[in-house]
Structure formats: structure tokens, C-alpha cells
Amino acid sequence: MIEYRNLRVALLGAGSVGSQTARLLLEHADELASRVGAKLELAGIAVRNTSAKRDVELPAELYTTDAEALITSSDIVIELMGGIEPAKSYIIQALTSGADVITANKALLAEHGDELFEIADQVGAQLYYEASVAAAIPILRPLRESLAGDRINRVMGIVNGSTNYILDRMDRFGDSAEDAAAVALELGFLEADPTLDVEGYDAAQKVTILASLAFHTSVPVASVHREGIASVTLEQVRAAREAGYVIKLLAIAERLADPDTGVESISARVYPALISRQHPLATVHEGKNAVFVEAEAAGSLMFYGAGAGGVETASAVLGDLVSAARRHVAGGPGVAQKAHASLPIVPVGSIETRYQFTLEVADEPGVLATVATVLASHRVSVETVIQTASTDTEASGTATLVIGTHTAREASLSATVTELANLGVVTAVKSVLRIEGI
Amino acid sequence: MIEYRNLRVALLGAGSVGSQTARLLLEHADELASRVGAKLELAGIAVRNTSAKRDVELPAELYTTDAEALITSSDIVIELMGGIEPAKSYIIQALTSGADVITANKALLAEHGDELFEIADQVGAQLYYEASVAAAIPILRPLRESLAGDRINRVMGIVNGSTNYILDRMDRFGDSAEDAAAVALELGFLEADPTLDVEGYDAAQKVTILASLAFHTSVPVASVHREGIASVTLEQVRAAREAGYVIKLLAIAERLADPDTGVESISARVYPALISRQHPLATVHEGKNAVFVEAEAAGSLMFYGAGAGGVETASAVLGDLVSAARRHVAGGPGVAQKAHASLPIVPVGSIETRYQFTLEVADEPGVLATVATVLASHRVSVETVIQTASTDTEASGTATLVIGTHTAREASLSATVTELANLGVVTAVKSVLRIEGI
Ligand SMILES: NC(=O)c1ccc[n+]([C@@H]2O[C@H](COP(=O)([O-])OP(=O)(O)OC[C@H]3O[C@@H](n4cnc5c(N)ncnc54)[C@H](OP(=O)(O)O)[C@@H]3O)[C@@H](O)[C@H]2O)c1
Ligand SMILES: NC(=O)c1ccc[n+]([C@@H]2O[C@H](COP(=O)([O-])OP(=O)(O)OC[C@H]3O[C@@H](n4cnc5c(N)ncnc54)[C@H](OP(=O)(O)O)[C@@H]3O)[C@@H](O)[C@H]2O)c1
Numbered sequence: 082m083i084e085y086r087n088l089r090v091a092l093l094g095a096g097s098v099g100s101q102t103a104r105l106l107l108e109h110a111d112e113l114a115s116r117v118g119a120k121l122e123l124a125g126i127a128v129r130n131t132s133a134k135r136d137v138e139l140p141a142e143l144y145t146t147d148a149e150a151l152i153t154s155s156d157i158v159i160e161l162m163g164g165i166e167p168a169k170s171y172i173i174q175a176l177t178s179g180a181d182v183i184t185a186n187k188a189l190l191a192e193h194g195d196e197l198f199e200i201a202d203q204v205g206a207q208l209y210y211e212a213s214v215a216a217a218i219p220i221l222r223p224l225r226e227s228l229a230g231d232r233i234n235r236v237m238g239i240v241n242g243s244t245n246y247i248l249d250r251m252d253r254f255g256d257s258a259e260d261a262a263a264v265a266l267e268l269g270f271l272e273a274d275p276t277l278d279v280e281g282y283d284a285a286q287k288v289t290i291l292a293s294l295a296f297h298t299s300v301p302v303a304s305v306h307r308e309g310i311a312s313v314t315l316e317q318v319r320a321a322r323e324a325g326y327v328i329k330l331l332a333i334a335e336r337l338a339d340p341d342t343g344v345e346s347i348s349a350r351v352y353p354a355l356i357s358r359q360h361p362l363a364t365v366h367e368g369k370n371a372v373f374v375e376a377e378a379a380g381s382l383m384f385y386g387a388g389a390g391g392v393e394t395a396s397a398v399l400g401d402l403v404s405a406a407r408r409h410v411a412g413g414p415g416v417a418q419k420a421h422a423s424l425p426i427v428p429v430g431s432i433e434t435r436y437q438f439t440l441e442v443a444d445e446p447g448v449l450a451t452v453a454t455v456l457a458s459h460r461v462s463v464e465t466v467i468q469t470a471s472t473d474t475e476a477s478g479t480a481t482l483v484i485g486t487h488t489a490r491e492a493s494l495s496a497t498v499t500e501l502a503n504l505g506v507v508t509a510v511k512s513v514l515r516i517e518g519i
Numbered sequence: 520m521i522e523y524r525n526l527r528v529a530l531l532g533a534g535s536v537g538s539q540t541a542r543l544l545l546e547h548a549d550e551l552a553s554r555v556g557a558k559l560e561l562a563g564i565a566v567r568n569t570s571a572k573r574d575v576e577l578p579a580e581l582y583t584t585d586a587e588a589l590i591t592s593s594d595i596v597i598e599l600m601g602g603i604e605p606a607k608s609y610i611i612q613a614l615t616s617g618a619d620v621i622t623a624n625k626a627l628l629a630e631h632g633d634e635l636f637e638i639a640d641q642v643g644a645q646l647y648y649e650a651s652v653a654a655a656i657p658i659l660r661p662l663r664e665s666l667a668g669d670r671i672n673r674v675m676g677i678v679n680g681s682t683n684y685i686l687d688r689m690d691r692f693g694d695s696a697e698d699a700a701a702v703a704l705e706l707g708f709l710e711a712d713p714t715l716d717v718e719g720y721d722a723a724q725k726v727t728i729l730a731s732l733a734f735h736t737s738v739p740v741a742s743v744h745r746e747g748i749a750s751v752t753l754e755q756v757r758a759a760r761e762a763g764y765v766i767k768l769l770a771i772a773e774r775l776a777d778p779d780t781g782v783e784s785i786s787a788r789v790y791p792a793l794i795s796r797q798h799p800l801a802t803v804h805e806g807k808n809a810v811f812v813e814a815e816a817a818g819s820l821m822f823y824g825a826g827a828g829g830v831e832t833a834s835a836v837l838g839d840l841v842s843a844a845r846r847h848v849a850g851g852p853g854v855a856q857k858a859h860a861s862l863p864i865v866p867v868g869s870i871e872t873r874y875q876f877t878l879e880v881a882d883e884p885g886v887l888a889t890v891a892t893v894l895a896s897h898r899v900s901v902e903t904v905i906q907t908a909s910t911d912t913e914a915s916g917t918a919t920l921v922i923g924t925h926t927a928r929e930a931s932l933s934a935t936v937t938e939l940a941n942l943g944v945v946t947a948v949k950s951v952l953r954i955e956g957i
Binding site for chain 2: 231
């Protein structure tokens with residue numbers, strides 16, 4: 082049945098993802114061959130240390146430190162080393178030597194994706210990267226292919242498992258941020274250096290990739306507005322729960338249209354926000370990921386699953402491998418990654434959103450009127466107000482005002498908050514959170 | 520930028536889906552051309568009545584009753600007429616005249632898919648059908664491509680919006696089955712003849728398509744075990760809610776392995792079952808659809824969205840159209856649809872599942888022991904038992920036993936129920952439901 086010559090597959094890296102990819106490639110060799118119509122031969126695995134002890138046992142003769150020799154003698158190269166260099170040089174070498182490349186390297190794609198896609202395009206090779214966003218969840222292929230005839234208006238996702246784990250523990254078990262982070266670290270949901278996750282860098286890299294695909298526009302990671310979860314307190318999480326919300330770190334890529342001119346632009350941003358407990362994203366617990374997509378014709382779609390993990394990520398890598406290998410066998414188009422639309426990217430101040438802010442105010446007549454006047458002067462309209470006398474003994478004589486706004490420009494909302502903070506009657510701005518989802 | 524010749528697209532049918540497909544095709548012409556690298560020209564729309572008044576206004580000169588002339592002069596044919604004939608003959612004509620075909624016709628695919636894929640394969644044409652299952656939700660492409668390197672073990676979906684709407688109203692608003700169906704009918708969630716939906720035929724057609732793809736095996740619709748929702752009562756729905764479950768009509772395709780020999784087989788079935796309210800499928804409300812997939816490496820994935828609607832379904836049709844058109848422009852593999860594995864399909868008696876049954880029993884000593892002995896004799900092990908004195912005045916002197924079992928063979932479970940029903944101390948078997956999901 083198999084007529085095509087064997088395809089040589091080079092693997093760069095044998096860490097969490099690489100070792101599982103190699104294992105599955107060897108264990109499922111027959112099934113993969115029948116999917117592809119050719120045998121996939123694991124030609125070698127480039128690592129730094131060929132004699133390191135590894136969790137997954139693989140044939141010792143596969144390991145090599147000579148990545149370049151492996152790359153130039155392979156049909157398909159899978160890059161699972163991570164980091165910018167030498168990953169970038171290796172990928173360029175693979176593409177220019179005519180190999181198709183598969184990578185899970187979101188950091189590299191977010192920084193240098195345009196350059197790499199350009200090179201791939203020039204030489205007629207393909208660069209596959211499904212595993213780079215939300216690991217096992219098929220999200221890039223559906224965006225690129227299934228929704229290719231639709232217009233995507235919004236992509237909103239929980240794309241970082243570590244921060245979702247922390248926020249979910251705070252919400253469901255009442256852990257403090259520190260306790261939740263300690264558990265996340267212990268269970269391997271958080272890296273020893275948590276900065277990339279907690280500060281939202283990882284999510285920003287992913288939203289760069291999602292926005293570029295969804296809007297056919299090159300979105301530099303520097304253009305992504307980024308806020309992490311470091312400032313989210315247990316008090317905010319509790320108050321959100323009481324009000325029927327949950328706080329999630331959201332990565333949002335959105336198409337905007339000027340109401341007067343119709344001119345389109347896009348926004349890409351990452352921040353913790355309130356979403357209703359009725360929203361499908363609210364049920365994404367622990368380290369899971371989910372991406373919510375709104376398209377003009379398809380309406381709302383959600384894609385849910387494991388957003389990390391060696392074997393889970395390897396599933397997405399192998400899906401790309403089968404696509405790449407089928408292309409070798411049958412020839413054909415592969416992945417078109419052209420930034421046709423090239424929409425402008427707007428700063429966060431230009432987006433429209435809703436706010437919820439919690440103020441500690443003097444418990445005296447006229448305070449609400451003063452606050453309301455400030456809101457009105459910025460054309461921010463109020464949806465809900467809840468005023469409660471403070472139970473805090475240190476803050477006796479004060480009351481708490483929780484104000485939920487209607488949709489307004491982010492710039493107006495943030496100016497409103499600044500002005501409110503300077504009012505004499507406002508003793509403290511205790512919390513400011515955006516509200517996302519309907 | 521566009522170098523390739525225009526591609527001629529024939530549309531068969533201008534009903535709910537067809538008219539929206541035509542509209543989007545015309546309105547998004549420029550964007551589609553830039554996705555594809557060629558202009559897509561709507562060559563004509565075949566209907567029965569060219570002068571019918573239609574909701575969506577389209578250029579009158581596009582309508583024709585001469586479907587055959589349209590088909591044989593087109594590069595890509597989109598079949599959105601529905602029904603078996605003449606849809607089947609038209610699709611065969613299109614394929615044999617070298618056109619690629621896109622269809623949303625689940626009834627036709629479930630009955631004659633094998634024959635159509637065989638013909639497509641022989642002539643080297645492609646048959647795309649993403650819209651046939653769960654409308655707007657990209658599910659077939661992810662199964663076929665993204666998970667091509669993984670092993671799918673289970674696909675469990677809510678794939679019929681009408682029945683989900685009815686069950687959801689019963690659960691959330693306490694409507695009786697009749698009232699819920701009346702609302703569904705009024706709001707267009709249910710057809711005038713509800714049999715296809717309510718009796719599970721529509722879901723059975725879809726599980727046929729899902730199982731064939733997931734397991735690379737031809738699954739005749741006649742081999743699908745099918746139970747509809749006609750027998751589900753409000754009382755059952757209420758009791759389920761109290762116990763932390765919700766009743767959903769589930770379409771399940773599952774890979775089974777003989778514990779002794781390891782020989783694999785598959786089961787495809789449709790029935791109303793209890794799932795935990797913690798399960799992601801439990802939050803699928805109204806007419807929405809969702810498909811839950813369990814794969815060896817990827818773990819659990821869920822795909823959620825609109826499972827019906829003209830414009831939503833048109834989104835999936837256009838996604839297929841872009842794939843088909845790209846293939847024309849660049850040449851290439853398209854969709855491989857080969858039943859390589861051809862696993863045997865087992866009857867429902869061979870599957871393993873859990874049961875919850877509710878018995879009305881005589882309120883006297885020793886009854887529980889009698890019941891437990893019957894269970895043990897069938898090797899069915901009990902997970903939970905709740906006994907309550909009956910509050911029903913007609914049934915005074917009786918008690919209600921709600922028994923949840925551990926996993927056991929379906930055949931043993933159903934034999935157990937039959938034997939229990941014949942026990943003197945059991946006055947009535949009030950409810951028997953399977954429990955799915957963990
Ligand atoms: N882990 C996840 O859950 C996950 C999820 C999605 C995406 N990703 C992405 O997948 C990629 C791999 O992640 P990972 O977690 O598998 O990484 P990892 O466990 O740190 O493994 C990295 C591997 O690359 C090898 N390597 C590093 N530098 C090298 C060099 N200069 N030359 C040769 N080999 C080199 C290492 O070799 P030695 O073993 O000899 O040191 C190691 O085997 C990253 O881009 C990551 O962002 C990971
Ligand atoms: N509606 C949904 O939400 C949905 C979702 C998923 C899949 N689907 C599938 O999509 C397909 C189309 O569904 P639909 O709801 O759009 O159907 P529909 O509203 O009943 O429209 C059928 C169209 O086909 C035309 N037609 C029927 N028989 C014909 C014949 N012999 N020759 C020429 N034209 C003929 C009709 O022409 P006239 O207008 O002149 O009568 C009509 O325009 C079906 O296979 C359905 O199962 C539908």
C-alpha cells in the first residue's frame with residue numbers, strides 16, 4: 082500500500098515535548114504511515130547532552146549534538162528546543178535547505194514570526210505551529226482553514242494555564258495569591274521563574290500569534306497591551322464571585338471599526354478581567370485553556386482543552402507532522418500565512434470596554450452625586466451601583482461604592498478613575514477591573 | 520496579485536443555508552479572493568422554483584432549474600438541497616465531471632457516504648462536508664487533521680440543537696416535555712415534524728459521520744444504537760438536577776478494547792444520559808452544540824458553538840469552499856477519507872457504562888438486601904444508594920430507591936433491570952438512565 086519513499090524527520094530537542102513526540106512517533110509508526118501514505122523515519126534527535134538521563138527512554142543512537150547535519154539531511158524538521166537562538170538559525174537553515182518545519186516555539190514566533198514566514202514563502206517551504214498556542218487545542222488550523230470564509234471579529238482566550246490555575250484556586254478554594262502560587266509551583270503548573278506567566282508575557286506572545294492569524298495582519302508583540310495577575314487580590318476575587326463574576330487572565334484580539342468612517346483597526350491585549358459566571362470561559366478550571374471566537378457568520382465558538390503538558394503538546398506537533406508529510410506525498414498548498422489585510426493596531430486607550438471600580442468613600446450626603454458627576458463629565462454611563470457601609474473598623478465613617486459601567490472608551494474610563502482618585506470624598510480606589518464578555 | 524483564472528462555483532439550493540452561503544460569497548468576494556488567490560465566481564443557483572419570493576435577495580439571473588448544466592460547467596459544486604435524491608445523483612455527476620463537492624447533507628452522507636467517497640477517490644476529486652455535523656463548529660477538520668497523529672478514543676457530543684433546547688428548558692425552567700417542545704416549535708428550534716430530531720435519527724446520522732472519521736472505519740447508520748428523548752420526563756430531569764446531574768441527548772462514538780485479547784472494536788450510539796453538572800457538556804444550553812473528544816495524547820478537548828442556523832452553517836460551507844478553491848489554485852492532497860482501520864462495530868450490549876435506576880419498592884425490611892443480591896448476581900457493583908420513604912399518597916407503604924452503579928457491561932445492567940422489575944418487592948421501575956462522563 083505504501084509507495085512513497087520514507088520521509089526523514091529531524092527532531093531538535095528531547096525535553097517535555099520533544100521526548101513525548103519521539104515516543105509517539107515511534108510507537109504509532111504504522112498508524113502514522115497509513116494516515117500519510119509514507120513511512121516517517123525519525124532520523125535523529127538533537128540535544129545538548131547526548132548522555133543525559135531522560136524520563137522517556139528512546140534508542141540511544143538517535144541522539145546527536147550535530148543539529149546541522151541532521152537538519153540538512155531531513156525532509157521535515159521539528160523544532161522543540163525553545164528559546165530564540167539557536168532555534169531561529171536552525172529553522173532558517175531547515176527552510177532554506179528545503180525542509181518543512183514544525184515548531185511549538187511561541188516566543189520565537191512572537192518575536193520573529195514575520196521573518197520566518199517570509200523566508201518560508203520565498204523558498205516554498207511550510208512552517209507549522211499549531212502547538213505554539215493552547216498546546217493540544219486545535220485552534221490555529223480552525224482559524225486559518227475552517228473560518229477562512231468567515232470574518233473573525235474577536236478572539237478571547239484563556240491561554241496561560243499557570244495563571245488560570247492560580248486564579249481558579251483563589252476563586253474556588255479561597256487561597257490567597259501567594260498560597261495559590263505555592264501550590265501551582267509544587268504541582269508543576271508554575272515555573273521556578275514565574276515572571277513569563279504571571280506578568281502576562283506568555284499570553285502576550287500567544288495573542289500576537291492569534292491576532293496575526295485571525296486578522297491577516299502582522300501584530301508585533303510590542304504592540305500588545307499587557308497586564309499580568311500580580312495585582313489581583315483575594316478580596317477582588319471574592320467580591321467578583323459575590324457579584325456573579327470570575328476573574329480570568331484574558332488574551333483578547335479584536336477587530337474595531339470606526340463608527341463614523343468604518344475604517345478598521347485591531348487591538349491585541351492581555352489583562353485580568355471580570356467575566357460573567359454564565360460565560361463559557363468561566364468554567365475553564367485549573368490549568369486548562371480555552372479560546373472563544375466570535376465570527377460574523379459562525380457566531381460564538383469555543384475551543385477547550387489542555388494548554389500545556391509534554392504529551393498533550395506532542396499531539397498538536399504530530400498533527401502538524403501528518404499535514405506536512407501529506408504535503409510531501411501529494412504535493413500541495415500547505416499553510417498560507419500572508420498578512421493580506423495589514424490592519425492598523427490601536428493602543429489600549431482606543432478600545433471600548435466596561436469597568437467595575439470599587440471606591441472607599443466618605444459616608445456623607447452628596448458623595449454619590451459628586452462621583453456621578455465625574456462619570457457623566459467623561460461620558461461614562463453607569464450600569465450598576467452598590468453602596469455599602471464599611472464594616473472595616475479602621476475605615477469607620479466610610480462606605481464602599483462598587484460601580485459597574487456601560488461600554489465606554491478605555492481612555493475615558495481610565496481618566497475617570499484618575500479623577501475619582503483625586504476627589505476629596507474618595508478615600509481609596511480599592512479595585513479597578515475591566516468586564517469582558519456579554 | 521490575483522493570477523489564477525476565476526473559479527466557477529455552482530450552488531444547489533437557496534434555502535436557509537444556501538441563500539446565506541450565496542450572500543456571503545457575493546458580499547465577501549474580495550476577501551475570499553485574497554484568501555484563495557483566485558476569484559470565486561458564483562455561476563448560478565439551482566432551485567425548484569426560480570420565481571419564489573425569498574428572504575435573502577440575490578441577483579435574479581443567478582437562479583436556474585437546470586442543475587445539470589450548472590454542475591457540468593463548474594469547478595466546485597456546493598450541494599445544499601438536502602434529501603437523498605436528486606442530491607446524490609447531482610453530487611455523483613459533479614464528482615465524475617471533475618468538480619470538487621461541498622455538502623452539508625448529513626442524511627445523504629450517513630446513508631451513502633461510503634459510495635460517494637469511493638467515487639471521489641476514483642476520479643481524484645474531493646468531497647468536503649464540515650457543515651454536516653454541528654454546523655458552524657469546526658469539528659471534522661480538527662478530527663481529520665489536527666488529531667491525525669493522535670489516537671482518538673472517544674467522541675461524545677450534543678449534536679442536535681432541537682432536543683438540547685427541549686431538555687435545557689425542562690432543566691432550567693421546569694417546563695414539561697410538551698411545553699418545552701411547544702416553545703421550541705414556536706421559536707423555530709423544532710421542525711413541524713419533530714421525529715428526526717426527537718427520536719434521535721438526526722443525531723444518529725451525525726454520530727455515523729463522526730465515528731467514521733475518528734476511527735477510520737465505515738460505520739453504517741443502521742449499526743448505531745438509537746434512543747430518542749421521547750421517554751424523558753420532567754420528574755427524571757428534576758431528580759437528575761437534585762443529584763447533581765443534567766440529562767443530555769448524547770451521541771457517542773467509542774473505541775473499545777477487549778481486556779484479554781486487546782482486539783479493538785467500536786461502538787456508536789445515541790441516547791439520553793445523565794452527565795455531571797461539572798462536565799463541560801453540562802453548560803451547553805439552548806440550541807447550542809458541543810463535541811467532547813478524548814484522545815490518547817491530547818487528553819480531553821471540547822468544541823462548542825452553534826449547531827444549526829442558515830448563516831452559521833454557511834460559515835462552515837465557506838470554510839470548505841476556501842479549502843477546495845485553494846486546492847484548485849495550488850493543487851494538492853485535499854481530504855483523505857479512507858477507512859483504513861475498519862474496526863468491527865459492536866452492539867450496545869457489549870459496551871461498558873454506568874446506570875442510575877429508580878425503583879419503587881415495598882417499604883419493608885430486607886428489600887434492599889434482595890435488590891443488592893440481584894445486582895451482585897449480575898456482577899453489577901453499586902456506587903450509591905439513596906432510599907426515601909415515598910411521599911406519594913397513592914404509593915403509601917412504598918419507598919423509592921435510587922441506585923447508581925459502577926461501570927459494568929450494558930448487557931448485565933439491562934438484565935439486572937429486567938430481573939429487578941420482576942421482583943415481588945419492586946412495585947415499579949420508575950426510571951433507568953445511563954451515566955456518561957467522569
Ligand atoms: N512544555 C509545554 O507544556 C509546552 C507547551 C506548549 C509549547 N511548548 C514549547 O515547546 C518548546 C519545547 O518546550 P519543552 O518544555 O519541551 O522544553 P525543555 O523541556 O526545556 O526541552 C528543551 C530541549 O531542547 C534541547 N536543547 C536546548 N538548547 C539546545 C541546543 N542549543 N542544541 C541542542 N539541543 C538543545 C534540550 O537538550 P538537553 O536535554 O540536552 O538539555 C532539551 O532536550 C518550547 O518552545 C516551548 O515554549 C511547551
Ligand atoms: N438549516 C440548518 O440549520 C442546517 C444545519 C446543518 C446542515 N443543514 C443541511 O443543509 C442542507 C440544506 O438545508 P436547508 O435548511 O438550507 O434546506 P431548505 O431550507 O429546505 O432549502 C432547500 C433548497 O434546495 C432547493 N431544492 C430542493 N430540492 C430541489 C431540487 N430537486 N432541484 C433543485 N433545487 C432543489 C429548494 O428549492 P426551492 O427554494 O425552489 O424549493 C431550496 O432552495 C440539508 O442537507 C440540511 O440537512 C442544514
